[in-house]
Amino acid sequence: xxxxxxxxxxxxxxxxxxxxxxxxxxxxxxxxxxxxxxxxxxxxxxxxxxxxxxxxxxxxxxxxxxxxxxxxxxxxxxxxxxxxxxxxxxxxxxxxxxxxxxxxxxxxxxxxxxxxxxxxxxxxxxxxxxxxxxxxxxxxxxxxxxxxxxxxxxxxxxxxxxxxxxxxxxxxxxxxxxxxxxxxxxxxxxxxxxxxxxxxxxxxxxxxxxxxxxxxxxxxxxxxxxxxxxxxxxxxxxxxxxxxxxxxxxxxxxxxxxxxxxxxxxxxxxxxxxxxxxxxxxxxxxxxxxxxxxxxxxxxxxxxxxxxxxxxxxxxxxxxxxxxxxxxxxxxxxxxxxxxxxxxxxxxxxxxxxxxxxxxxxxxxxxxxxxxxxxxxxxxxxxxxxxxxxxxxxxxxxxxxxxxxxxxxxxxxx
Amino acid sequence: xxxxxxxxxxxxxxxxxxxxxxxxxxxxxxxxxxxxxxxxxxxxxxxxxxxxxxxxxxxxxxxxxxxxxxxxxxxxxxxxxxxxxxxxxxxxxxxxxxxxxxxxxxxxxxxxxxxxxxxxxxxxxxxxxxxxxxxxxxxxxxxxxxxxxxxxxxxxxxxxxxxxxxxxxxxxxxxxxxxxxxxxxxxxxxxxxxxxxxxxxxxxxxxxxxxxxxxxxxxxxxxxxxxxxxxxxxxxxxxxxxxxxxxxxxxxxxxxxxxxxxxxxxxxxxxxxxxxxxxxxxxxxxxxxxxx
Numbered sequence: 001x002x003x004x005x006x007x008x009x010x011x012x013x014x015x016x017x018x019x020x021x022x023x024x025x026x027x028x029x030x031x032x033x034x035x036x037x038x039x040x041x042x043x044x045x046x047x048x049x050x051x052x053x054x055x056x057x058x059x060x061x062x063x064x065x066x067x068x069x070x071x072x073x074x075x076x077x078x079x080x081x082x083x084x085x086x087x088x089x090x091x092x093x094x095x096x097x098x099x100x101x102x103x104x105x106x107x108x109x110x111x112x113x114x115x116x117x118x119x120x121x122x123x124x125x126x127x128x129x130x131x132x133x134x135x136x137x138x139x140x141x142x143x144x145x146x147x148x149x150x151x152x153x154x155x156x157x158x159x160x161x162x163x164x165x166x167x168x169x170x171x172x173x174x175x176x177x178x179x180x181x182x183x184x185x186x187x188x189x190x191x192x193x194x195x196x197x198x199x200x201x202x203x204x205x206x207x208x209x210x211x212x213x214x215x216x217x218x219x220x221x222x223x224x225x226x227x228x229x230x231x232x233x234x235x236x237x238x239x240x241x242x243x244x245x246x247x248x249x250x251x252x253x254x255x256x257x258x259x260x261x262x263x264x265x266x267x268x269x270x271x272x273x274x275x276x277x278x279x280x281x282x283x284x285x286x287x288x289x290x291x292x293x294x295x296x297x298x299x300x301x302x303x304x305x306x307x308x309x310x311x312x313x314x315x316x317x318x319x320x321x322x323x324x325x326x327x328x329x330x331x332x333x334x335x336x337x338x339x340x341x342x343x344x345x346x347x348x349x350x351x352x353x354x355x356x357x358x359x360x361x362x363x364x365x366x367x368x369x370x371x372x373x374x375x376x377x378x379x380x381x382x383x384x385x386x387x388x389x390x391x392x393x394x395x396x397x398x399x400x401x402x403x404x405x406x407x408x409x410x411x412x413x414x
Numbered sequence: 415x416x417x418x419x420x421x422x423x424x425x426x427x428x429x430x431x432x433x434x435x436x437x438x439x440x441x442x443x444x445x446x447x448x449x450x451x452x453x454x455x456x457x458x459x460x461x462x463x464x465x466x467x468x469x470x471x472x473x474x475x476x477x478x479x480x481x482x483x484x485x486x487x488x489x490x491x492x493x494x495x496x497x498x499x500x501x502x503x504x505x506x507x508x509x510x511x512x513x514x515x516x517x518x519x520x521x522x523x524x525x526x527x528x529x530x531x532x533x534x535x536x537x538x539x540x541x542x543x544x545x546x547x548x549x550x551x552x553x554x555x556x557x558x559x560x561x562x563x564x565x566x567x568x569x570x571x572x573x574x575x576x577x578x579x580x581x582x583x584x585x586x587x588x589x590x591x592x593x594x595x596x597x598x599x600x601x602x603x604x605x606x607x608x609x610x611x612x613x614x615x616x617x618x619x620x621x622x623x624x625x626x627x628x629x630x631x632x633x634x635x636x637x638x639x640x641x642x643x644x645x646x647x648x649x650x651x652x653x654x655x656x657x658x659x660x661x662x663x664x665x666x667x668x669x670x671x672x673x674x675x676x677x678x679x680x681x682x683x684x685x686x687x688x689x690x691x692x693x694x695x696x697x698x699x700x701x702x703x704x705x706x
Contacts, residue, residue, distance in 0.1 A: 242556075
């Protein structure tokens with residue numbers, strides 16, 4: 001217990017140190033939750049009518065978000081947190097939802113599952129949040145899944161495309177982005193049919209994330225009668241990618257499919273440039289963000305990647321997103337990560353509206369399940385149902401042209 | 415053949431950086447008997463200093479030199495300001511090691527506080543088309559890193575061989591008691607070893623940064639591999655550190671090239687464990703029995 005409290009203290013301390021995102025960012029100062037002393041989790045029989053709903057008061061809805069605000073993955077976590085916070089601040093400034101303002105509590109887990117567990121416990125037991133929204137990462141979110149299910153806390157819009165969230169079906173868990181498995185299949189089709197690739201190599205992270213995408217990609221290739229010419233996995237701790245680039249080059253592919261995170265992908269592109277290796281690059285949507293361009297520089301020119309949202313920098317549908325982001329975070333440039341959280345915030349707000357003024361977790365889940373062919377304009381349309389919580393099932397292809405991500409296809413699915 | 419030469423060149427280039435880390439570690443360890451766990455973070459901070467000077471538009475050579483001097487100063491400060499007082503109060507070697515470990519955490523947190531955790535690109539020091547070596551083509555960066563590694567090794571050798579301070583340092587390394595008896599100023603020699611050792615780490619950090627990007631935890635892998643190289647070469651041997659670095663780098667690349675990329679690091683370390691099981695003192699090390 002002592003160790004756990006220490007961990008929590010460290011986590012809190014780190015969250016407080018993170019300069020960009022304060023741990024409890026709300027636009028308007030919200031009165032403290034109603035309980036100065038700990039409240040027993042089960043409401044005692046009392047004359048008051050409705051049972052108390054965790055995280056919901058007459059004028060607030062408390063939501064918790066867990067992501068890496070410090071450490072290597074903070075390049076994803078920070079824009080993710082800001083996109084979500086920007087939208088909720090905006091909606092609070094419009095008067096909130098059914099008279100309630102959204103209070104978003106953000107915890108930093110440094111992308112370390114042990115910290116994620118501590119953060120989830122704090123959010124659920126101490127802050128008593130209504131739901132956990134857009135937790136970042138596969139291993140991190142997997143670590144809190146059983147706990148949140150047991151406590152009945154909805155987890156909405158996980159920032160990971162693992163199939164874990166939707167299969168097997170879990171009543172309180174909602175995926176949003178296309179699964180890596182689905183993306184792998186769609187990418188295989190695009191590589192063969194549109195990019196006319198014949199000799200295809202695969203570079204992927206040797207973990208649950210990389211394997212799900214790479215294996216489904218390879219299975220879809222084989223179904224088309226194509227064997228990959230090389231499979232080049234890398235370990236997450238790897239820093240030197242010269243041997244990987246060389247090994248790919250030796251296989252002489254005309255296309256390399258990349259299922260990786262930014263630094264390895266950018267390092268690979270740079271190494272390939274140094275040795276004059278110029279295949280077509282097709283990369284997971286995880287990489288479709290200006291950060292890859294900042295890290296890889298002109299070595300990223302011509303790279304193709306997936307995308308499950310409209311172009312954050314130029315799409316007319318994203319004009320309001322750009323305006324809201326610029327208003328609340330003037331130094332945050334529009335990008336794939338912040339727009340993804342912003343879109344999830346819009347979806348959550350829509351469900352909270354549909355759930356009506358007498359908000360409960362059951363009504364919120366039912367409202368999410370009532371979304372049919374729904375889009376706020378930022379994503380392709382998608383549906384949830386009472387038996388299926390996967391989310392978006394289409395991607396588009398974008399390409400780096402003159403140092404910018406430019407859409408080169410519309411959204412397509414299976 | 416072409417591929418083999420390129421895997422070897424990549425391995426020697428990465429190995430040169432491991433060797434520089436290892437050289438600093440061994441120099442410090444042999445002189446002051448302290449294993450410096452702060453070596454990676456001192457290299458990281460020095461590289462951030464180079465980054466900051468470059469951001470302030472200092473010319474590249476001056477900025478790099480400034481950062482290496484900063485590393486030397488940092489090393490001297492740690493020895494003179496922290497370890498020496500502790501040693502004079504009869505701190506055990508273990509206590510001194512724990513001080514360096516604590517320092518590593520402090521520096522890491524400080525870097526996060528000062529520069530943040532976002533990943534930064536560090537400018538490439540050399541660029542241009544690859545050079546031809548027989549049938550193979552080798553990148554300029556690899557050639558440069560390898561040359562710097564060899565060059566610094568030679569400079570260090572010359573220093574130890576031909577200067578008075580170098581001679582004194584060697585005397586301390588070989589027999590501290592006798593060195594003290596003949597009147598060599600031990601404190602000054604420790605200071606020198608720390609300054610040179612951390613400066614070597616800073617150079618390794620600066621050479622690695624364009625490849626691995628810069629953030630507070632960027633040098634962790636480099637530190638671990640530097641340790642491995644030092645232990646492989648024999649923690650007590652300076653040439654052993656350099657050769658250990660090259661061996662580790664080449665081994666890694668051959669495994670990645672011809673066996674499996676995901677086994678690159680595990681396989682290389684398995685081989686090191688095997689070598690040490692047979693030769694516990696490392697390839698070029700001597701048994702440590704006389705240093706008690």
